[in-house]
Amino acid sequence: MTIKGVLFDFSGTLCRIEPVGDWLDAVLDEAGIRLPDDELRRYTEELEATGALPGGPAPQQVPPHLAELWATRDESAERHRAAYTGLSRQVALPDPALHDALYDRHRTPAAWHPYPDAAEVLSGLRGRGISTGLISNIGWDPRPVLDAHGIGAHLDAAVLSYEHEIQKPDPRLFRIACEAIGHDPRDVLMVGDDRSADGGALDVGCAVHFVDHVPVADRPDGLRPVLDLVG
Known part of the structure; x- marks a missing residue:
């Protein structure tokens, strides 16, 4: 051959892709949000477990309501965003706007x-x-x-x-x-x-x-x- x-x-x-902690740090810094170390560590661990970072660790468990979307997430831009922001929304971040900001961050060269x-x-x-x-x-x-x-x-x-x-x-x-x-x-x-x-x-x-x-x-x-x- x-x-x-x-x-x-x-x-x-x-x-x-950058580590989950760096990903979250960058978005929090851009939003001007400062968190205690223990809180930052908890959010990082929860986001990692949910698999919310595209290219990062796989979800430990996909919620049933996201299962079909997850299986076909790469078939359109809309499904991809919905799948990953859906996973990140399993984590109660301090500002709901952070979920979309996290998704947007992962599409940048810096990430x-x-x-x-x-x-x-x-x-x-x-x-x-x-x-x-x-x-x-x-x-x-x-x-x-x-x-x-x-x-x-x-x-x-x-x-x-x-x-x-x-x-x-x-x-x-x-x-x-x-x-x-x-x-x-x-x-x-x-x-x-x-x-x-x-x-x-x-x-x-x-x-x-x-x-x-x-x-x-x-x-x-x-x-x-x-x-x-x-x-």
Whole structure:
């Protein structure tokens, strides 16, 4: 198999979201709200348990009234916002406006940290004539985030679930992404961190390489093996 194109997932693959505590701190600071340390710690733990931070820890339990919305959250921008703000509203924050502010915060470049080797690997692939693309289950456009971190310029295309109303592992989304970078799926490598969602690429004939969704400092060169895989 000759790899002619590589598709990358966004969250947990190219970038990682900030910790829940930092996320909450940033929004509280913007709102001018100061909380005692024990209260701040409690809110952080509760938000983490509910899974309210997109790209962060998964919910320990999805409330029944949000179950269907959660299952299809990446099929539209509206569903994505409703699912995550619905989860955060399980926590009685000191100001109800904070729930939307938290959601808005996670879409900013400051909330995301690129893996150290992301730009280098993408640039290296492009230098070898390998097409590169982004394929993400998401409810908003992460390209401004990638651009801000010097990654976006190395991507030839982006296929986002909410724009197509299809979520990975649906094979249709992978076919769209392969077409977007101009290659047959059998000539494409999918790189992601979610064995269920990203593993769906196998169903259309792509090769798949998994990376670990861990803190940025713990994975300084997790993407570099991709350069070896393409030869």
